[in-house]
Amino acid sequence: MEDLVSKIIVANWKMNGSGEFIHSFFSTFTNSTDNRLIICPPYPYLSQVKSHGVTVGAQDCSQHTSGAFTGDIAASMLHDMGCSYVILGHSERRQYHAESNALIREKAHAALDAGLTPIICVGESRAIRESGNHIETVLNQAKESIPSGTGKFMLAYEPIWAIGTGLTASESDIAEMHTALRHLLPTTPLLYGGSVNKENAKTIMSTPDVDGVLVGGASLKPDDLMAILDFKTPLGNR
Ligand code: PEP
Numbered sequence: 001m002e003d004l005v006s007k008i009i010v011a012n013w014k015m016n017g018s019g020e021f022i023h024s025f026f027s028t029f030t031n032s033t034d035n036r037l038i039i040c041p042p043y044p045y046l047s048q049v050k051s052h053g054v055t056v057g058a059q060d061c062s063q064h065t066s067g068a069f070t071g072d073i074a075a076s077m078l079h080d081m082g083c084s085y086v087i088l089g090h091s092e093r094r095q096y097h098a099e100s101n102a103l104i105r106e107k108a109h110a111a112l113d114a115g116l117t118p119i120i121c122v123g124e125s126r127a128i129r130e131s132g133n134h135i136e137t138v139l140n141q142a143k144e145s146i147p148s149g150t151g152k153f154m155l156a157y158e159p160i161w162a163i164g165t166g167l168t169a170s171e172s173d174i175a176e177m178h179t180a181l182r183h184l185l186p187t188t189p190l191l192y193g194g195s196v197n198k199e200n201a202k203t204i205m206s207t208p209d210v211d212g213v214l215v216g217g218a219s220l221k222p223d224d225l226m227a228i229l230d231f232k233t234p235l236g237n238r
Contacts, residue, residue, distance in 0.1 A: 007205045008154070008189060008212030009229055010119060011039045011219030012059065012087060019048065026052045029222035031229050036212070038085050038119075039219070043073060050082045057085030057119065060093055063106035065113075075107075075114035086111045087214075089121045089145050091160045101144035112151035119154045119191070119214070120145050126161035134159075135180050142184060154189040156214045157181060162194025164216060169194060171207050178209035198227035205231055 017025075022045055031037060032053040040057040041049045050056045062072035078086060088111065089104035108118040122141040124134040142155060157177050159169050169177075174192050181190050192204055193214030204213060218224045 006036045007210070007231075008191060009037050009219075009225075010057065010085075010087070010154075010156070010191060010193075010212065010214045011037065011225060012090070012193075012214055012216050013039065013041045013220060014059070014092070014216060015042055016220055017041055017045055019045070022048050025220075025222050029226060031226055034229055037225075037229060040085070040087055046078070046081045046083060055085070056083050057087060057116075058083050059087050059090065061086045061088070061107055061111055061114075061116070063103060063110050065110065075111045075116050079114045079116055083116060085119055085154075086116045087119045087121065087156075091121060091123055091158060091163060095160075101141055104145040105147060108145070108147040108151075108153060112147055112153070117152055117154065118147070119156055121156045121158050121193070121214070123158040123160050123163075123194070129159065129161065135177065138177060139180060139184055142181060146185075154191060154212075155181060155185060156191040156193050158193035158214060164195070166195050168196070168200055168204070171203060174204060174207045174210060178207065182209045196228070198224045201228040202231045 038057045039049050039054050040059050046056050058078045061075040061078055062069055065074055088107045089099060093099045108120060111118045122138050124137045128134050128137050162169050178190050189211040190209055191212045191214045192210050196204060196213045196215045197218040201213060204210060
């Protein structure tokens with residue numbers, strides 16, 4: 001029988017959901033305790049999602065530990081809430097909140113200090129891809145955003161033009177980028193994100209050097225998320 005290995009699935013719910021939505025989601029979703037799954041709901045719903053036995057992550061944290069930073073949330077507070085992970089540097093934070101690589105690195109250090117595992121996002125715009133500089137751009141983003149030292153983190157490659165657009169990078173585009181990232185980060189779990197769904201997840205998760213996926217839109221549909229969790233891929237492709 002073929003040896004099978006499972007991949008990491010990070011569900012990014014972005015600013016979606018409500019108490020009622022979560023109640024209804026978990027009346028269908030039966031994989032709550034699957035240890036490959038991390039659900040990242042908006043801050044106010046972390047406890048409600050966690051109460052279903054799911055490993056939870058936040059979608060951002062402050063670089064500061066405490067103080068006069070109205071509206072911000074410290075990594076230690078997320079840890080107190082039972083969070084184990086935090087997404088950092090998502091392209092929507094980079095774009096709408098002007099987050100720089102240096103800031104993301106600071107946040108990553110704050111997360112590690114609080115006992116959270118950062119999931120650091122990188123990815124190129126369509127213009128950069130068309131210019132042919134995508135590998136160099138993403139490697140630089142990664143080098144400048146990841147924490148220094150030995151703290152453990154995950155890296156998610158998310159081409160901006162594939163997020164929420166229904167466009168997915170091709171298998172060879174993903175393989176090319178993940179091979180380059182693997183040279184830089186030999187032991188870091190590497191995730192792919194960008195319009196992952198139940199139709200394309202198996203192919204993406206079977207691509208060399210892809211250790212898992214970061215799923216946005218499809219992760220809000222319990223049946224689709226269960227279908228994605230159903231895939232197992234052969235060992236030895238990383
Ligand atoms: C994301 O939230 O990072 C993402 C990849 O979203 P989607 O799957 O909807 O493209």
